Amino acid sequence: MKFKLIAAAASAVALGTAMLGTAATAGAHMSDVKVGMITTLSGGGAGLGIDVRDGFMLAVKMADTGHIEVIIEDDQRKPDIAVQLADKMIQSEKVDIMTGIIWSNLAMAVVPSATAQGKIYLSPNAGPSALAGKGCHENYFNVAWQNDNLHEAAGAYANSAGYKNSFILAPNYPAGQDALTGYKRQYAGELAGELFTQLGQKDYAAELAQIRASDADSVFFFLPGGMGISFLKQYADSGIDLPVVGPAFSFDQGILQAVGDAALGVVNTSQWNKDIDNAANKAFVEAFQAEYGRLPSLYASQGYDTANLLISAMGKADIHDADAFRAALKEADFESVRGDFAFGNNHHPIQDIYVREVIKEGDVYTNKIIGVALEDHQDVYAADCKM
């Protein structure tokens, strides 16, 4: 009895000092962290990298800790340049944390060697399957999604919409292969056709002719950035009148204005939208518009969440204590703009994925949420991760 009392008192004291400790590190004792951001700021896919950067820097600015230094470099969407930049950041700049990569092929070129050299990598976008299962690593955290997630949600939506014969296409690179795999994992119907296109392809006349000639009842496509703009405009002009479903990447804020009316009414899946009703998201959307004069995109929300995750961990642990810092990251104790967010055993998100519809608000094309495709969804590769 007496022992129990002492134990309880001791734990109370321990708890108290632990809390004091947290408060203290959050204040003056927060250690400096040097972040190396490699992202795409020029060439074809620059809109995505710019949004990730702007979202990230907005969170850094809003937190105003004075302890985060960010070095930003442009990978030009080229794997060889990304590798060079990563070497420079690790060896001569001595960064503590790396982040920023948009494209899965670049992520595969950079992340495994960065994590093997003891750097923590926080992915604000790319989530190739190779890093989620057997290849998972204690230093790799994905703050966006595993590549398959949004496509799985699109497949789940296709079932609920009653589609029985989808035509599916994606570019031939890791994320494109993950996309079709993800869609097929949830989708229960038949396939009218399955195509891989070239990464960066702009002309889809040949693919559209095949869609027209097939007896598909719906089209699923994953074509991020400018590829999706081209596809949608040509799709609208081809006169093919099948419902289209896709992941948010081709229907996001950065490109909807360029697609125009061709996108109206299209259903797409996303873990985030500007109308998700929580305080963190409201603050984010307002601050982003005030800072940059445009609506934030999915990518901006991912950059913003990545920075806030980092800031939350900095409040709990010292970057030089790698184990404690990893544990603090794993807790994901930050207000995510997408609502509920937790890391699975493989350091990939467990989150809700919504169904959105493209609408027009005044002169601006944007999305509104019309339902939830998958709740508390975790990727399938997590089961193969020994972590």
Place this chain on the structure above:
Amino acid sequence: MTFVLFAEQVLNGLQLGVMLFLMASGLTLVFGVMGLINLAHGSLYMIGAFAAAVVAAATGSFLLALAASLAAAAAAGAIVEILVIRRLYARDHLDQVLATFALILIFSEGTRWIFGSFPLYLNVPDYLAGPITLPGGIQYPLYRLSLIAIGLTVAGMLYLMIARTRLGIQIRAGEADREMIAALGVDISRLYTIVFAIGAALAGLAGALVGTIQSVQVGMGEPVLILAFVVIVIGGIGSIKGALVGAILVGLTDTLGGVLLPRFFATFMENSSATSAGSALASMLIYLLMAAVLFLRPKGLFGDAA
């Protein structure tokens, strides 16, 4: 595969081919007449597309937008020729590659600085929107059919210009012996500026026409430029006829290869690996074509016609 689908794919290949011709003809003129490798040709394509997007947004007129693309690209071409290119004629090709590569970076970042990183909006005009039904029950977008017509018309006009006009004679003479025509009193530097501006205008027109159905954004010219180089290597450097034949060959090979190869592989392979193997091979196909042409005719199909 049905006849309708095949016919539609042939039209698609033809359409890609004539657009490549607009790019490649300017490139081959500049290379043939002035001996200059211009990597920044793709930037002129981008300038044409941006000019068209800006004018279309301001006036709502597609024809004005096309005129603007011609004017803007020609002007940009002339200015670049006078300020930069002129200093490069006497230097070797490596210097030219380096300098014109720098121009790509300058144009891309300049465009980003003015218009931002997000793509611009340029739409098909109402009177060319939607599909029409051709004989044989082929449904084909009217706009793409117009692209084929415009491209072939430009090819015809270019042929007439080179074969029948005074400027054409000067261009052909300049190709053969630049010292001699200079000695005969032709203002060679003015001739070069004009040739460069014509090549630029063709690229700009292609940018506006293709930008209408694709995305108008920074860096849009570079992938097309690579194909245009393949076209002039296949056709024979300096030959307009070669550029036309090469462009249509590349267009058809790229389109039909992309469609037929995955189907061919699917006859003896599991579907998803057939699609990836087929598309991988299809993307190599035009380079295989180029290698085969160079093996048989090292100067390209019409290489000796220069």
